[in-house]
Structures are given as C-alpha cells and as structure tokens.
Amino acid sequence: MTPEQRLADAFVALAGSTADGPLDVPETLTVLAHRAPVLLGTRAAAVQFAPAGHDTALVVGSDPQVFHLEHEAAGRREGPGHECRRTGAGVPWAQAALDSGPVRQRWPHYAPKALRLGYTQVVALPLREHTGTSGALVLLSGAERAFSPATLGLGRSLADFTAVILERAREADRSRTLTAQLEQALTGRVVIEQAKGILATRRAVTPDGAFDLLRKYARAHQRSVRDVARDVVEGRSDLDRTDPAR
Amino acid sequence: MDPQGRVEDFGLAAMARRRAALARERAERAEAAAERHELLAAQPGREFHAQVAQTHRRTAECHRASARLQDSFALRATAWAGGQGARPRFMAVVAEACGTGGAAMALLDSGQNQLAVAVSDERSAAAQELEYVLGEGPGQDAATGRRPVHVTGPDIGTRWPEYGPALAALGIAAVAAVPLRTRDSCVGSLTVFDPRTTGYDRLTEVAAALTGIVLLDPEADPDLYGGTDVRAVVHQAAGALSVRIGCSVDDALALIKARAFAEEVSLDTVARQIVDGDRKLT
Numbered sequence: 147m148t149p150e151q152r153l154a155d156a157f158v159a160l161a162g163s164t165a166d167g168p169l170d171v172p173e174t175l176t177v178l179a180h181r182a183p184v185l186l187g188t189r190a191a192a193v194q195f196a197p198a199g200h201d202t203a204l205v206v207g208s209d210p211q212v213f214h215l216e217h218e219a220a221g222r223r224e225g226p227g228h229e230c231r232r233t234g235a236g237v238p239w240a241q242a243a244l245d246s247g248p249v250r251q252r253w254p255h256y257a258p259k260a261l262r263l264g265y266t267q268v269v270a271l272p273l274r275e276h277t278g279t280s281g282a283l284v285l286l287s288g289a290e291r292a293f294s295p296a297t298l299g300l301g302r303s304l305a306d307f308t309a310v311i312l313e314r315a316r317e318a319d320r321s322r323t324l325t326a327q328l329e330q331a332l333t334g335r336v337v338i339e340q341a342k343g344i345l346a347t348r349r350a351v352t353p354d355g356a357f358d359l360l361r362k363y364a365r366a367h368q369r370s371v372r373d374v375a376r377d378v379v380e381g382r383s384d385l386d387r388t389d390p391a392r
Numbered sequence: 393m394d395p396q397g398r399v400e401d402f403g404l405a406a407m408a409r410r411r412a413a414l415a416r417e418r419a420e421r422a423e424a425a426a427e428r429h430e431l432l433a434a435q436p437g438r439e440f441h442a443q444v445a446q447t448h449r450r451t452a453e454c455h456r457a458s459a460r461l462q463d464s465f466a467l468r469a470t471a472w473a474g475g476q477g478a479r480p481r482f483m484a485v486v487a488e489a490c491g492t493g494g495a496a497m498a499l500l501d502s503g504q505n506q507l508a509v510a511v512s513d514e515r516s517a518a519a520q521e522l523e524y525v526l527g528e529g530p531g532q533d534a535a536t537g538r539r540p541v542h543v544t545g546p547d548i549g550t551r552w553p554e555y556g557p558a559l560a561a562l563g564i565a566a567v568a569a570v571p572l573r574t575r576d577s578c579v580g581s582l583t584v585f586d587p588r589t590t591g592y593d594r595l596t597e598v599a600a601a602l603t604g605i606v607l608l609d610p611e612a613d614p615d616l617y618g619g620t621d622v623r624a625v626v627h628q629a630a631g632a633l634s635v636r637i638g639c640s641v642d643d644a645l646a647l648i649k650a651r652a653f654a655e656e657v658s659l660d661t662v663a664r665q666i667v668d669g670d671r672k673l674t
Contacts, residue, residue, distance in 0.1 A: 276448065336627050342628050343635075353667060
C-alpha cells in the first residue's frame with residue numbers, strides 16, 4: 147500500500163464503512179490507536195477518552211506496554227495525555243523530549259517509565275468535539291528529533307476526524323436510548339389503560355376504581371403499576387382477590 | 393372558563409419562552425462549531441471538516457426552527473391566558489409553520505403501531521383517526537418507508553382504497569407526510585392536510601424540530617404541553633371488551649375500530665359506550 151492508500155484505508159476504517167454498521171466508541175478508539183503508528187511512523191500510540199461527565203478515562207494502546215504506561219498515567223492523572231485531555235489544545239507540554247529536566251519534574255512517574263520503555267519523544271493531540279475536548283491521542287517515538295510538522299499535521303487530522311466519529315457514535319447511542327425510553331413510557335400508559343378496562347369489567351368498578359386497585363396492589367408488592375398492569379393484560383395475574391392489600 | 397387552567401397557562405407561556413431561549417442557545421453553539429470547522433476545512437488535507445461544518449449548520453437551522461415554534465406557541469398561550477380563544481394546541485403552531493391549517497403527529501413503537509397522537513384541530517383528529525382505524529395512510533407510509541409522501545386528489549383513493557374515500561368525505565383533497573427521524577431510526581410521522589405549498593423542505597425542517605421537541609432535546613416534552621393523546625378510553629374499552637367476549641385485547645381493539653368505521657362514529661364514542669356498559673358489541 148502507498149502512504150495515501152494507507153491513509154484512505156484508515157479513514158474508511160474509522161468511519162466504520164468496512165464493518166456492518168458504524169463502530170461503537172471502544173472500537174473506534176482501538177482503530178485509532180492501532181492505525182496511528184503505521185500511518186504516522188511513530189513507535190506507539192495510545193488514546194485516552196473521557197467525555198464530559200465521565201471521570202475515568204477509557205484507555206486504548208497500540209501495544210500492551212504503551213497501554214500499561216498510559217493506563218497508569220491516566221490513573222495517576224499525570225502525563226501528556228491527561229493534561230491534553232483536561233486543558234484542550236495548545237498546552238505547552240503537548241510535545242516534549244522525555245529526558246529533559248523540566249519534563250521529568252512535571253511527570254515524575256510518567257517520564258522515567260516511558261524512557262525505560264525506550265520512548266524519547268511524546269506528543270498529545272486533543273480529540274476535539276464541539277462541546278469541548280473529550281480525549282487525547284498520545285504519540286510516542288524512540289527518535290532523537292522531535293516529531294516533524296507533517297507528522298503532527300496528519301496526526302491532528304486523524305484526531306479531529308476520530309472526534310467527529312466519536313461524537314456521532316455517542317449521539318446515536320443517546321437517541322437510541324431516548325427512543326427506547328419513550329416507547330416504553332407510552333406503551334406503559336397504553337397497558338395501564340387496558341388493565342383498567344379489564345379490572346373495571348371483572349370487578350364491576352369504575353376505571354378510576356380499577357386504577358386504585360392496580361396502584362394498591364403494586365405498592366403492596368413493591369412493583370411498578372406498569373408491570374402489574376402488564377401481568378393483568380397478559381393474563382398472568384388477576385390481582386389476587388384474597389390479598390389483604392386490596 | 394376554568395380559572396385554574398388560565399393560571400396554569402401563564403406557566404405554559406413562560407415554559408415555551410424558556411424552551412425557545414434554550415433552542416436559540418443550542419443554535420448558537422452549533423453555529424460556532426460550524427464556523428470552527430469551516431476554518432479547519434480551509435487547510436489542505438482537511439476537507440472533511442467542510443462536511444462536518446454543514447452538519448452543524450443543519451443542526452443550527454433545526455434549533456432555530458424549534459425556537460420559532462416555541463415562540464409562536466408562547467404567543468398563543470399568552471393570548472389564551474389573557475382570556476382570548478381556546479386552549480392553544482402545539483400542533484396548531486406546527487401546522488402554521490408547515491403552511492397549512494391541519495397537522496397531526498403520530499408516535500409509533502418499533503413495530504410501527506401508533507402509541508400516541510397529537511393534532512392541530514378536530515378535522516385533523518378525524519383524519520388521523522382514519523389512519524389508525526383503517527391501518528393505511530400517509531403517516532404510516534412515511535414512517536415505514538422513512539421518506540416523505542405527498543398525494544393529491546384521486547391518487548389518494550388509488551393509493552389507499554379505504555382511507556382515500558373516507559378522507560375525501562372529510563373535505564380533504566391533499567395530504568403530505570414526513571417521518572420523524574432520529575440518527576438511525578424513526579419514532580413517528582408528521583402528516584399535514586391540504587398543504588398550500590408543495591415540496592418537502594419546510595415539512596422536513598419542521599419534522600426535525602418536532603423530533604427534537606418531543607424526544608431529543610434535553611427538555612424534551614413528548615406530551616407537547618398536554619396535547620399528546622394515548623387514546624386512554626379506547627384502550628380501556630379494549631380491555632373491558634376483551635373480558636366480556638373472551639378475546640385478546642388486540643382483537644377487541646380491532647373490533648372497536650371496525651364498529652366505529654362501519655357506523656361512521658368516532659372511536660371515542662364507541663369506546664365510551666363500552667366503558668359505560670351501554671354497549672355489548674358482540
């Protein structure tokens with residue numbers, strides 16, 4: 147594959163067009179972490195992801211050792227990934243030589259451990275969603291020189307594209323949840339009315355009287371009115387006539 | 393009139409104004425995001441940002457449309473609270489935005505069954521009920537096919553042999569419907585009767601705003617200010633009838649629909665008679 151083909155291939159993989167349907171959040175992060183080193187010519191890559199409201203970051207690495215490094219760093223709230231994720235774009239520590247004095251001081255656990263693993267340079271690129279930074283793509287290399295502008299530019303594109311995909315995946319998740327909740331709420335209201343009609347006829351009471359029976363039975367058995375109503379409609383319950391709660 | 397209701401309606405207007413303001417804030421955020429992506433798109437190799445910007449622009453337009461609906465409703469609610477006219481219906485505002493006098497919304501379950509409806513006026517209620525009773529019509533087709541439907545004149549009877557003539561009897565000569573879509577599904581339909589304009593742009597925009605208002609917005613209100621109806625009495629009647637004649641609730645509902653259609657009365661009329669015990673329907 148030419149570099150252009152590899153790039154196109156990565157974008158297609160991130161957009162989920164190769165699978166049957168869009169990727170979920172962890173799958174998207176995994177694709178990003180695994181494709182980034184090949185595309186950008188870095189030794190390793192990791193992603194930290196924690197959208198607003200999530201305290202613990204989800205961490206994915208291109209190999210087990212970088213996963214452990216970043217996972218521990220996220221836990222300690224230390225290192226370039228954590229700082230980039232918390233402060234967004236443009237942090238002074240976004241790109242750093244790991245053996246420099248100030249870097250060792252700033253990240254007393256992270257820097258020595260990364261050096262022991264053979265990494266010398268690190269950069270963190272923000273995953274920017276329209277409500278804020280939701281995570282960071284961390285690139286690590288064993289080279290002596292800093293990352294080239296071309297590598298950083300491509301890395302930013304990859305991070306931006308991934309952020310858009312992630313935002314869409316979460317929006318789709320949310321709309322699925324809301325749709326299911328609405329359906330459940332409306333179906334519940336229908337079932338309660340049906341059960342009122344059934345009980346009103348069986349017990350020769352008014353629909354309001356029937357609702358009272360449902361409510362009291364539900365309370366006595368610590369169940370929701372909707373569940374009790376469903377049992378009545380599906381013929382599983384006649385609200386036991388000998389029940390003292392009646 | 394009911395003084396309690398008037399007081400409540402002052403609250404209704406305030407709520408609508410608040411929701412309009414929130415929708416405008418969301419529109420502004422989406423516009424800011426669009427601008428950010430438009431800047432990024434200008435850089436070489438980052439053309440996909442142009443598409444993202446477009447998505448944000450569409451989102452912003454949807455929130456603007458939503459704010460306009462809420463503003464119109466707030467005006468009506470204020471007038472009503474001041475003693476003018478009938479209690480406002482949110483769907484009347486929706487109808488107006490679509491350029492028509494009559495509109496109906498149906499919320500569907502994943503099996504395409506109607507769970508609840510909201511209408512702008514009595515004629516739209518009757519037209520919407522025809523679709524529920526007969527099991528065919530534009531709203532259902534729009535939701536199932538997930539695409540807009542627009543049929544006029546004699547074509548209505550050709551496409552829906554039972555619904556068509558019954559709709560004509562209500563004096564309706566054209567219908568259009570669009571699905572209420574989320575990112576990957578459809579929660580219902582918006583149908584308008586005798587639309588004055590052709591084309592789906594306006595209808596689609598209003599449907600997107602309505603989907604936000606009933607489902608997706610943080611302050612979503614599926615009840616549409618009390619205008620959404622789950623046909624409570626009809627379902628009570630189905631329950632009652634199922635006991636009397638020993639059939640399933642679904643079969644009882646089908647019987648009630650058939651009886652209402654044959655006698656050319658509303659479902660509510662038949663249902664009320666059953667619930668009150670005035671009618672055996674066997």
